[in-house]
Amino acid sequence: MTSLGTTVGRPPRGLAMRSLLRADATVLLRSRTAVTLSIVLPIVILVATSFGKSQSRLGGSQLIIGLALTLGLLTSCLLGYSLTLAHDREVGVLQRLRVTPVPTWMIMTSRIVVQVATNLIASVIVAIVGSVLHGLSLSAGQYLLVLAVAVLGAAMILAIGQTLVALVKSTAAVSAVGRLLLIVFVLLGTLGGTGILGDTIQAIAGWSPVGALMTLFSDVLNQAAWSNQDGYALLACVGYLVVFSFIGIRWFRWDTQ
Numbered sequence: 001m002t003s004l005g006t007t008v009g010r011p012p013r014g015l016a017m018r019s020l021l022r023a024d025a026t027v028l029l030r031s032r033t034a035v036t037l038s039i040v041l042p043i044v045i046l047v048a049t050s051f052g053k054s055q056s057r058l059g060g061s062q063l064i065i066g067l068a069l070t071l072g073l074l075t076s077c078l079l080g081y082s083l084t085l086a087h088d089r090e091v092g093v094l095q096r097l098r099v100t101p102v103p104t105w106m107i108m109t110s111r112i113v114v115q116v117a118t119n120l121i122a123s124v125i126v127a128i129v130g131s132v133l134h135g136l137s138l139s140a141g142q143y144l145l146v147l148a149v150a151v152l153g154a155a156m157i158l159a160i161g162q163t164l165v166a167l168v169k170s171t172a173a174v175s176a177v178g179r180l181l182l183i184v185f186v187l188l189g190t191l192g193g194t195g196i197l198g199d200t201i202q203a204i205a206g207w208s209p210v211g212a213l214m215t216l217f218s219d220v221l222n223q224a225a226w227s228n229q230d231g232y233a234l235l236a237c238v239g240y241l242v243v244f245s246f247i248g249i250r251w252f253r254w255d256t257q
Contacts, residue, residue, distance in 0.1 A: 016102045020110035028114055038076035038122035042068035046130045061134035066217030067189065069126055069146070070210055073119055073153045074185060079178050081115050082161035086174040089165070094254045104254075116154045123150035127221075136221065145220040152234075153213045156241045160209065162248030169256045185210040212236040 045068045088094050097107050127146050131138045138146075164181070168174045188201075189210035205211040212233040219230055 013103075013106070017106055017110060020102065020106060021114060024110050024114040025117075028118055038072050038080070038119060039125055041075060042072040042122075042126045043129050045071065046126070046133050049134075061130075061136055062218045062221040063214065065127065065130035065134065065136070065221055066214045068130060069123055069150065069217050070153065070189060070213045071186065072122055072126055073150065073157050073213070074182055074210065076119055076122065077115065077154055077157035078161050078164070078182055078185075079175075081111075081158055082164045082174055082178050083171065085111070085161070085165045086168075086171040089254065090171045090256055092255075098254050112158055115158060116151060119154040120147055120150055123147065138221065142220060142223065146217065149213070149216045149220055152216075152237050152241070156209060156213070156237050156244070159241050159244035159248055162252065163244045166248045166250075166252040169253075189214050207232075207236050209237070209240050212240075 046065065049064050085094075094107070098104055123146060124143065127138065127143065130136070160181075161178070164174055164178060168177055185208065188205040188208045206215070206229075215229060215233040216237070218224075219227070224230075
């Protein structure tokens with residue numbers, strides 16, 4: 001029995017992290033929207049592009065699978081994560097968690113870890129389905145590289161989503177801006193990368209988050225030798241990750257005030 005005046009210390013960090021991970025994983029798995037965004041939508045794209053001349057018109061099977069993987073990460077991390085975080089902040093969930101004995105950094109780390117793990121599983125499923133539908137034979141090494149690129153891509157897009165929530169206070173506004181960003185990124189990655197919109201837009205698309213990520217996915221699936229283009233794409237992804245992580249952490253607020 002605790003006597004009066006005794007200060008209750010913080011729970012062990014391992015126990016606190018496991019509890020947070022379990023709670024965040026349960027919430028995410030119960031969200032049908034999250035599953036649809038990260039798995040079903042990319043598979044629909046793969047199925048729709050497996051007929052006729054769609055593969056050659058869109059740049060080949062590797063580029064299509066790369067687009068599906070990138071779109072899964074975009075919708076799940078940019079829309080799913082940012083909307084959940086903004087909603088929890090608006091209804092006071094984050095504020096209530098903040099006054100618990102658990103360190104604040106652990107609260108955010110748990111959410112990010114669960115999100116990245118979910119995206120990894122989704123990426124493996126999409127890569128397997130894509131290779132079957134488009135007749136590709138991927139080695140174990142290629143699947144590992146796909147996982148590595150998926151981790152980098154998920155971290156980069158989560159950083160962009162974190163920045164969105166940090167700079168925009170209202171959940172409705174986060175939803176609107178997030179959808180607008182999604183449209184811009186998808187257009188840059190698909191139309192911009194083909195050169196249809198001109199050389200300037202094509203160059204911008206190559207350096208965009210979606211363009212850089214699609215380049216890495218495509219070259220991994222194509223078993224292409226490492227090139228300067230891959231180096232620039234990797235540099236762009238790491239740069240976006242660092243910059244948006246700094247902004248998202250520096251200006252993030254736990255309430256809407």
